[in-house]
């Protein structure tokens with residue numbers, strides 16, 4: 141049977157574990173027989189050397205060693221150059237994972253195919269994806285990614301006899317700090333809140349010892365610690381710190397530039413030097429309790445995870461807050477890997493029910509929470525500033541999905557695109573957020589209202605990986621997604637006010653009706669109805685409409701206006717005979733007079749049902765209008781002449797020959813095109829609409 145393992149891919153140390161035949165989670169030693177492997181890679185060898193040896197060379201100050209790369213996971217620009225080769229944090233992590241996989245295979249005597257890998261709770265989407273990628277690169281099928289405190293709690297949670305409780309998982313490792321509030325129920329582990337600091341860990345405690353000793357040496361001898369002495373002290377500082385976990389005082393001898401001094405560091409002094417670091421962890425604990433609305437009285441225990449929790453100051457803090465010593469029984473360095481192994485065993489049991497079932501002391505489900513809110517950058521209501529709008533709030537159990545509607549002015553999506561900048565953060569200020577990616581949605585339809593509603597969905601899966609999707613509400617059509625690199629000026633670009641959307645140019649349009657005798661009765665009624673429908677479909681905030689009637693004479697019934705009532709009244713008053721009974725006149729001189737001097741988009745919509753007496757004159761006058769930038773749309777039915785319609789209109793696309801029945805539909809189609817195009821007609825779109833009309 142292929143084996144599954146759990147891997148704690150740590151900043152300073154990593155470990156691999158499995159669940160044995162007896163159902164117990166056990167650490168697998170590396171090829172040196174040690175439970176922990178330093179997450180350090182010596183790249184000067186081919187293949188690179190992973191672990192203790194590389195760490196020793198790093199301590200000796202050798203170049204070409206990769207360490208602390210977990211801190212750069214998710215950073216696309218972080219690369220480590222060695223021997224002309226580039227290594228990304230993913231490559232370096234993959235080397236550590238492959239090494240651990242090899243150790244596990246040697247120990248188990250069987251291939252290892254599947255693994256659960258742990259990450260800090262606050263790892264973002266890209267960092268989690270990078271971790272999955274590193275696992276794949278190491279030849280592992282990554283069953284899932286779980287948060288380190290969740291894994292640790294799982295390790296404690298499977299211990300028989302533990303009653304339902306709410307516990308704090310305090311995880312202080314070499315380079316990271318995580319704090320999580322975990323509910324342990326009879327059947328499930330549920331993380332109800334988390335917080336963390338990516339840049340706080342045992343190394344900071346070492347640095348305080350280092351800085352103190354260097355400063356003391358300088359104070360007493362007026363000399364700096366240089367070169368090797370400094371590197372040497374870096375390693376010794378950690379040993380001093382660890383010794384202070386056992387003893388109340390340590391003596392340190394330092395040599396530099398011919399001077400030798402002996403210094404004493406007491407545990408009290410060490411605690412004094414690092415008080416602010418400890419206080420920082422305490423603040424984060426308080427913030428987690430605050431977020432979850434849980435008081436200290438409701439906490440039944442604290443699980444200590446990570447090598448740095450061996451420091452007495454941490455244990456004392458836990459005991460002080462809880463009222464009794466922290467839970468013990470699991471090695472703080474190993475809890476995460478053990479929990480990962482348990483999760484891996486559960487996952488593979490779920491996947492292969494026919495295989496032997498692991499004895500886990502009761503199946504437990506893990507429910508993780510999202511550690512940081514996820515949102516996107518939008519313009520505020522009055523469009524004066526950019527703000528972060530949260531879609532998924534922190535501490536929601538995962539997996540989860542959340543949708544929020546966003547209104548988009550058509551003017552903002554000239555190219556039919558919506559740009560989503562995904563944020564991680566709790567504040568509305570865009571500069572206070574981390575940016576996880578740029579997602580560009582395309583294919584946004586133009587809308588008749590000049591604005592569209594886009595429903596943006598974030599789905600957060602079990603691995604903490606976010607999937608982004610968007611749907612245009614009216615059509616229900618999913619939009620196409622492209623992921624683009626984050627521009628360099630993010631978030632600086634969001635500190636400026638949004639660029640004003642170019643106000644859609646104003647449109648002025650006159651409807652000119654041929655009201656010769658043949659229009660009386662049904663045709664006039666239909667023309668009025670078509671005209672009313674046309675007005676209803678036009679966005680009068682950006683358009684003025686006028687009405688002209690003509691037969692033997694020409695009369696302007698309504699001067700172009702944005703007043704819908706006035707336009708409607710003019711349409712109702714259209715009447716046969718007022719300008720004569722036959723077709724001696726044409727409307728183009730009047731149209732020229734009204735429209736030639738105006739700015740914006742100008743249109744004439746001419747309706748006729750017959751043949752005009754002076755066609756050549758009309759064609760010439762129409763040409764003059766077109767030269768002045770007035771677009772002419774010609775609509776004819778009945779006895780109207782198609783060639784004549786084509787020769788007065790601006791283009792074939794703008795000449796319509798229709799029937800009385802389809803008149804209203806024709807007018808409304810033209811109005812829709814104008815409104816959705818913001819006062820412009822797109823020939824391609826108009827042609828499509830026209831072909832649909834032809835079927836009517």
Ligand code: AMP
Nearest residue numbers: 153313314342343382385446447448450
């Ligand atoms: P981890 O990342 O969980 O393996 O934790 C490693 C960190 O734990 C390093 O900073 C170590 O210096 C620290 N550490 C390990 N053992 C002790 C100890 N006995 N006392 C204090 N710190 C320790």
